[in-house]
Amino acid sequence: MHSLRIVVVNPDAIDDGASDPAFEAQAERGKALRIGLLQAGYNIIASLPADLYLPERIAQLQPDMIIVDAESDARDVLEHVVIATRDARRPIVLFTEDAKKSSMEAAMAAGVSAYVVAGLQAERIKPVLEVALARFNQEQKLRTELSDTKLKLAERKIVERAKGLLMQRHNMSEQDAYQKLRRLAMDKNLKLAEVAQRIIDAADLLG
Structure with missing residues (x-):
């Protein structure tokens, strides 16, 4: 190091x-x-x-x-x-x-x-700094994990909302709506949440 x-x-x-x-x-x-x-x-x-x-x-x-x-x-x-x-x-x-x-x-x-x-005292400095660095790295890891969790929850909400729109507008079952989202994501090479957001945006524009 x-x-x-x-x-x-x-x-x-x-x-x-x-x-x-x-x-x-x-x-x-x-x-x-x-x-x-x-x-x-x-x-x-x-x-x-x-x-x-x-x-x-x-x-x-x-x-x-x-x-x-x-x-x-x-x-x-x-x-x-x-x-x-x-x-x-x-x-x-x-x-x-x-x-x-x-x-x-x-x-x-x-x-x-x-x-x-x-x-x-000089002999105290190194262990103090090593502990501080370890603590900081642990906190950063927790922050990243928390951020990732929040992002996943937000993406899940977007997908759920898009599914609901498809079910309502096309009289689909929940499973069919989810499969449609997955097919669109694969066809367009996008993440599921990105496709879901586009569907929500389009629905908002159309009213």
Whole structure:
């Protein structure tokens, strides 16, 4: 497997030039995280601020995973990250000092794959990211299965409606109407639902 291409989003790392203990502590956290990622063999392709350009930059970089390093309240930055990954979902891992249950629940609801409080030891990073990736892949699989199920249900409804129209207009039995749909689909090399939709569209046009 190729080395994961990671974008680190660090909303707190803004140096205003003053000697700020909070900034220095955050800088150390960020440094420890980056060292841990590199030691674990990950490829950090960019370290970005959480600003209005974040969605555009993530779209350009196409990372495999996004890591958010936020000391405290990360709701604003998560909003930016979620917007940035709305069309192309990616695993998001949040490293934070915020242990509040409400913050954790909000982050997970927003689409975070792993919420890690404190403890940026290098040896913890790899297993955390592997679990986050596995969880993300499982969720994607479930989403795909759910989407496929919904599509099949929608197609079934279309076929049922088309069958009903054929039965009504041509005084057919349900079995005969279904067989007619199947023959039309085979003749036109179309899916059953596509033929059914055409029959419905024609019926709507004719009134």
